[in-house]
Amino acid sequence: xxxxxxxxxxxxxxxxxxxxxxxxxxxxxxxxxxxxxxxxxxxxxxxxxxxxxxxxxxxxxxxxxxxxxxxxxxxxxxxxxxxxxxxxxxxxxxxxxxxxxxxxxxxxxxxxxxxxxxxxxxxxxxxxxxxxxxxxxxxxxxxxxxxxxxxxxxxxxxxxxxxxxxxxxxxxxxxxxxxxxxxxxxxxxxxxxxxxxxxxxxxxxxxxxxxxxxxxxxxxxxxxxxxxxxxxxxxxxxxxxxxxxxxxxxxxxxxx
Amino acid sequence: xxxxxxxxxxxxxxxxxxxxxxxxxxxxxxxxxxxxxxxxxxxxxxxxxxxxxxxxxxxxxxxxxxxxxxxxxxxxxxxxxxxxxxxxxxxxxxxxxxxxxxxxxxxxxxxxxxxxxxxxxxxxxxxxxxxxxxxxxxxxxxxxxxxxxxxxxxxxxxxxxxxxxxxxxxxxxxxxxxxxxxxxxxxxxxxxxxxxxxxxxxxxxxxxxxxxxxxxxxxxxxxxxxxxxxxxxxxxxxxxxxxxxxxxxxxxxxxxxxxxxxxxxxxxxxxxxxxxxxxxxxxxxxxxxxxxxxxxxxxxxxxxxxxxxxxxxxxxxxxxxxxxxxxxxxxxxxxxxxxxxxxxxxxxxxxxxxxxxxxxxxxxxxxxxxxxxxxxxxxxxxxxxxxxxxxxxxxxxxxxxxxxxxxxxxxxxxxxxxxxxxxxxxxxxxxxxxxxxxxxxxxxxxxxxxxxxxxxxxxxxxxxxxxxxxxxxxxxxxxxxxxxxxxxxxxxxxxxxxxxxxxxxxxxxxxxxxxxxxxxxxxxxxxxxxxxxxxxxxxxxxxxxxxxxxxx
Numbered sequence: 187x188x189x190x191x192x193x194x195x196x197x198x199x200x201x202x203x204x205x206x207x208x209x210x211x212x213x214x215x216x217x218x219x220x221x222x223x224x225x226x227x228x229x230x231x232x233x234x235x236x237x238x239x240x241x242x243x244x245x246x247x248x249x250x251x252x253x254x255x256x257x258x259x260x261x262x263x264x265x266x267x268x269x270x271x272x273x274x275x276x277x278x279x280x281x282x283x284x285x286x287x288x289x290x291x292x293x294x295x296x297x298x299x300x301x302x303x304x305x306x307x308x309x310x311x312x313x314x315x316x317x318x319x320x321x322x323x324x325x326x327x328x329x330x331x332x333x334x335x336x337x338x339x340x341x342x343x344x345x346x347x348x349x350x351x352x353x354x355x356x357x358x359x360x361x362x363x364x365x366x367x368x369x370x371x372x373x374x375x376x377x378x379x380x381x382x383x384x385x386x387x388x389x390x391x392x393x394x395x396x397x398x399x400x401x402x403x404x405x406x407x408x409x410x411x412x413x414x415x416x417x418x419x420x421x422x423x424x425x426x427x428x429x430x431x432x433x434x435x436x437x438x439x440x441x442x
Numbered sequence: 443x444x445x446x447x448x449x450x451x452x453x454x455x456x457x458x459x460x461x462x463x464x465x466x467x468x469x470x471x472x473x474x475x476x477x478x479x480x481x482x483x484x485x486x487x488x489x490x491x492x493x494x495x496x497x498x499x500x501x502x503x504x505x506x507x508x509x510x511x512x513x514x515x516x517x518x519x520x521x522x523x524x525x526x527x528x529x530x531x532x533x534x535x536x537x538x539x540x541x542x543x544x545x546x547x548x549x550x551x552x553x554x555x556x557x558x559x560x561x562x563x564x565x566x567x568x569x570x571x572x573x574x575x576x577x578x579x580x581x582x583x584x585x586x587x588x589x590x591x592x593x594x595x596x597x598x599x600x601x602x603x604x605x606x607x608x609x610x611x612x613x614x615x616x617x618x619x620x621x622x623x624x625x626x627x628x629x630x631x632x633x634x635x636x637x638x639x640x641x642x643x644x645x646x647x648x649x650x651x652x653x654x655x656x657x658x659x660x661x662x663x664x665x666x667x668x669x670x671x672x673x674x675x676x677x678x679x680x681x682x683x684x685x686x687x688x689x690x691x692x693x694x695x696x697x698x699x700x701x702x703x704x705x706x707x708x709x710x711x712x713x714x715x716x717x718x719x720x721x722x723x724x725x726x727x728x729x730x731x732x733x734x735x736x737x738x739x740x741x742x743x744x745x746x747x748x749x750x751x752x753x754x755x756x757x758x759x760x761x762x763x764x765x766x767x768x769x770x771x772x773x774x775x776x777x778x779x780x781x782x783x784x785x786x787x788x789x790x791x792x793x794x795x796x797x798x799x800x801x802x803x804x805x806x807x808x809x810x811x812x813x814x815x816x817x818x819x820x821x822x823x824x825x826x827x828x829x830x831x832x833x834x835x836x837x838x839x840x841x842x843x844x845x846x847x848x849x850x851x852x853x854x855x856x857x858x859x860x861x862x863x864x865x866x867x868x869x870x871x872x873x874x875x876x877x878x879x880x881x882x883x884x885x886x887x888x889x890x891x892x893x894x895x896x897x898x899x900x901x902x903x904x905x906x907x908x909x910x911x912x913x914x915x916x917x918x919x920x921x922x923x924x925x926x927x928x929x930x931x932x933x934x935x936x937x938x939x940x941x942x943x944x945x946x947x948x949x950x951x952x953x954x955x956x957x958x959x960x961x962x963x964x965x966x967x968x969x970x971x972x973x974x975x976x977x978x979x980x981x982x983x984x985x986x987x988x989x990x991x992x993x994x
Binding site: 248250267269273276277279280281283285287288289290291300301304305349350353 | 760887889890892893895896897898899900903907908911912915989
């Protein structure tokens, strides 16, 4: 069993390998040949203007969207039409959504333990113990018996994070986790994310929180029009970006 | 402009303003004036006619009405309302037309209650032995028919010596109900866990138990082949569910599943051999018994079938690719057209000649499958079934069930009428349930599916744990409406020759003793149907509240 403090160990050099990934929505080409290699424990922040395909890209990584060309290999397993592969991959890749997507008909504790019990096949006691540990870590153990509708946005998102982490995934995908939150609730979620980034999880986060990117990211990726325009360390990325497009984008978002 | 503003700014209600009062009530517009005038004329004439009938009670109502108006007017003029006058002003006497309507409605209600009371109680004859015409009066009901015909109304033409079995079945359901309610109480829930398991298991077995009481077990020899074939099927389904991770493998559940059917079959055939519950001719079922059997069978069966159809219609499985569909379709067409010359030779008229080109239909089906459903056979079949059933009247389906049942059976085998009727009616109800459930499924936000996917649930788990619990809760009001409809529309089976609760009334009023006592019977039926429907709808409201926890 994995330790509580960090993610379970991975035995591959590159936990995510994307080669020339293409994705079309009908006529519209959303992803135009992406290449990305991620080592275990890396924290990567993806930024870019809206419609640049960054959400689509990380949704391809657990096959919520299907890529049509190129290869995506997660922890040594290639994503293909084989449903078994997809389910194995999804167990190891946790995702946190912009809209939380908690199950409104279940209590917080049931929300968290449903997948560990039925997908991981853990015993209820074990799953609940782990769930409570994670609720403690995200700071809301007292909400376990409530329903999602009774929580604030920030609390809901922290439950969603606990739900994802109780599955003991190796990779965490964050799809704009703070965009649907009121400003005063953003920091409570970012604190949890920072904590996770420092405990060795492999993280891919689509976010507009530049502070978060500066602080914990190993790499920052800038996407535009379905392509990776620039890939850099946070320091270089924010202080002396190479590409013109990046400079333009940064000047636009840093103006206000 | 300035005038209207000053009007609004004046403190309202400080003094009674005749001008505004008249404008609000009569002179505001021409149709308002006409409406008040017509209402007044009608109410006056109605009150006068009732005054001739019942001067005392009409007088009391009129007096009360005048006092009420007086109280409101006094309160209004003196700007001091008592609690009663304020309530009257807010609810009954708020404007001229409402005041008149209040009087009219009170009069109508009072006199209809009075005449119903007179007919149903005061002048009624309750003696079950005095139902023949010489005991009847125009002014009173002859309730004796309900008691006298109770056997027909409850069980129809069933042999009276079998009635005890119906009583046992009824007692069984009542006991089960009480046990369910008791064991489901929040306080006792933890203590009575074992009882709840037993109750749930017996509920699962209850169709078989009720069938035993109401239809009986035939004295057939033990059929080892049938037993084994069914056993293999059950094990195959269990393994399939286990493989698909719908159920978890436990030795206990596996042994129960594996041994359950042989055990039940043995018990069943032992009961049959013992002839303790000899078979009853189910064609003799009738009255309320038949209505309840049909309604509950249809309700219980149509919900799961509807769920399957709804999921089927929304399924997004990978379709059959073009390169399989078209060669197969073309091959089938060529094979079909090889029979065409024979058909053309034997044809006698234009229609028969056109029939020779039936293989073109294969092309049509393949085209629709590929174009409209992208090769998804599951969605195509479900949609076709739902749309076909919904575009055919229920009566047609019932007739089809009865007339066409022999085509599906070996020659000489007779099916008792209730079975094809229940099957046809279930198909009908399930198509409607399917569309209701599909509505519920569509109301589930896409994010729920994505969250379930991202946590690694497989398709069936996703439906079982996340989508269906939410969708079914949403559809409780319309699906219960559909159930109530199924309960009431079951009276249509009288058209295909079954004597259900409504159909049996024809038998009752054809009887010399009760000739023509329609009104009494129909009032009684209305009461029974009301009780059944009201029970369902109030239970559904409780269920909604219980399942609505946490739903905002």
